[in-house]
Amino acid sequence: MLQKPRGTRDFLPDEMESRRIIEWRMREIARRWGYREVCTPEFEDLELFTMRSGEGIIEEMYVFLDKGGRKLALRPEITAAVIRMYVNEAKVAPKPLRWCYFADCFRYERPQKGRYRQFWQFGVELIGSDTAHADAEIIMLAADMLNATGVVYDLKVGHLSFMKNLIKDLELPLQRRVMAHLDKKDFEGLKNTLESINMMDLGNSLISLVECRDLGEAFEIAGAIPEKERIHQTITALDSAGVSYSLNFGIARGLDYYTGMVFEGFAQNLGAENQILGGGAYRLAHLFGGDDAASCGFAIGFDRVMVSLGELQNKKDTIVAIVCTNEGRLHALNVAKIFRKAGLRVEMDLTDRGLGAQLSHASKTADFALVIGQRETESGNVTLKNLNSGEQGTLDPHSALREVASYGARG
RNA sequence: GCCAGGGUGGGGUAGUUGGUUAUCCUAGAGGACUGUGGAUCCUCCGACCCGGGUUCGAAUCUCGGCCCUGGCCCCA
Numbered sequence: 435m436l437q438k439p440r441g442t443r444d445f446l447p448d449e450m451e452s453r454r455i456i457e458w459r460m461r462e463i464a465r466r467w468g469y470r471e472v473c474t475p476e477f478e479d480l481e482l483f484t485m486r487s488g489e490g491i492i493e494e495m496y497v498f499l500d501k502g503g504r505k506l507a508l509r510p511e512i513t514a515a516v517i518r519m520y521v522n523e524a525k526v527a528p529k530p531l532r533w534c535y536f537a538d539c540f541r542y543e544r545p546q547k548g549r550y551r552q553f554w555q556f557g558v559e560l561i562g563s564d565t566a567h568a569d570a571e572i573i574m575l576a577a578d579m580l581n582a583t584g585v586v587y588d589l590k591v592g593h594l595s596f597m598k599n600l601i602k603d604l605e606l607p608l609q610r611r612v613m614a615h616l617d618k619k620d621f622e623g624l625k626n627t628l629e630s631i632n633m634m635d636l637g638n639s640l641i642s643l644v645e646c647r648d649l650g651e652a653f654e655i656a657g658a659i660p661e662k663e664r665i666h667q668t669i670t671a672l673d674s675a676g677v678s679y680s681l682n683f684g685i686a687r688g689l690d691y692y693t694g695m696v697f698e699g700f701a702q703n704l705g706a707e708n709q710i711l712g713g714g715a716y717r718l719a720h721l722f723g724g725d726d727a728a729s730c731g732f733a734i735g736f737d738r739v740m741v742s743l744g745e746l747q748n749k750k751d752t753i754v755a756i757v758c759t760n761e762g763r764l765h766a767l768n769v770a771k772i773f774r775k776a777g778l779r780v781e782m783d784l785t786d787r788g789l790g791a792q793l794s795h796a797s798k799t800a801d802f803a804l805v806i807g808q809r810e811t812e813s814g815n816v817t818l819k820n821l822n823s824g825e826q827g828t829l830d831p832h833s834a835l836r837e838v839a840s841y842g843a844r845g
Numbered sequence: 846g847c848c849a850g851g852g853u854g855g856g857g858u859a860g861u862u863g864g865u866u867a868u869c870c871u872a873g874a875g876g877a878c879u880g881u882g883g884a885u886c887c888u889c890c891g892a893c894c895c896g897g898g899u900u901c902g903a904a905u906c907u908c909g910g911c912c913c914u915g916g917c918c919c920c921a
Contacts, residue, residue, distance in 0.1 A: 437911080440912070440913095483921080486921070488921090491921065494920080494921085511921055513921080546916070547916090707920085712920095757880095757881080759880070788879065788880085789879095789880050790879090791874095791876095793880095793883095794881095794883075805881070807880055809880080817881090819882090826881080
């Protein structure tokens, strides 16, 4: 049998319903904050992604040549494409721009719990606003959105300026190494790296910074930071808004283009892949030939949220099955039309079997049966049967409709 | 790329000192019941992940691959 490609998934109707429900909760929060949806191509020039993240990521992407010999890649993330789009299409639009997206991405990685080769991200980007309150809005929106899904998570907020201030005198490659150590909480590796250049004092400061959960303390450790006032404003706004988070100045988020505030969210009941959200303030537009617009945004790992939520009990539609004889079929189609126009879910029996067999099937899949044969056709009525209670009666189609409509949704 | 454990009808399973037509449950189709379902009974449909090797004979032993689950690495 032909199998689906590794790391991809099929979604049956029950699961799709759950996914759409959660998706729409996120969409609704984005809408309330003024973020409007954008859409970019599923594939882009490979260069778009290597410019943002370096040549190393080619190994982790689906890369291919098209028939014109162009080097393309399935998008491994959306932020770069959104900023490219901003530079191409919207440079002169009034700032700030509030955009969001919900789309699938592709990464060629080894699948494991919460990690797939095709996966969906819900993200937002706030472009052209470089203030404490822009940073705060993005974090508040992230929290609002995760809360709306019902997922249980920890939110960690940090700022790169603390770490950067402490290591600003190191050579650039060394800075990168130190940041990588800190991001992974690899204190042994950090000590070894700094020992080799005789800067153990710095190591101790960095470690206490990473373990520090208090803003005042962090300022003391890191020394004079130009962004101090802005950071204060952001944090004050978060506290005032009642956002639940913890400070963590060890977040490095790997890449060079993050400029200040950074934050991550972690689900509590996932395995090794428990990060469900990541974001921060960054500058990318200049890479793609635009101005040096400041941006801020985040992406939520939609599939991980779904894994964390587990199986959901969705509200079920009331289902009306039409059970009819050959003599009743044309009348039945008219009745079905009336019910559908009223918004009800109606399923015709399409087989030629007897009423007994049709009803047997209906009892497994529906809440009501409308039995329509010669007698109903001649009188213009329908026989409505409640498949849970077994009660039935003959009445005109509109009375039957009222009866079904008042039944409401099944648990 | 690496490590561990797995893969038997659509779903869930039994079956290893190698040996009849591969077990059972469930789901699906039909019937007993030609205008009334769920119970019961009967019938049918349907599987050993793929390929090589050992053997008279492989679901079972062996090798390789694919895929699944979880972990390492990576994580934009």
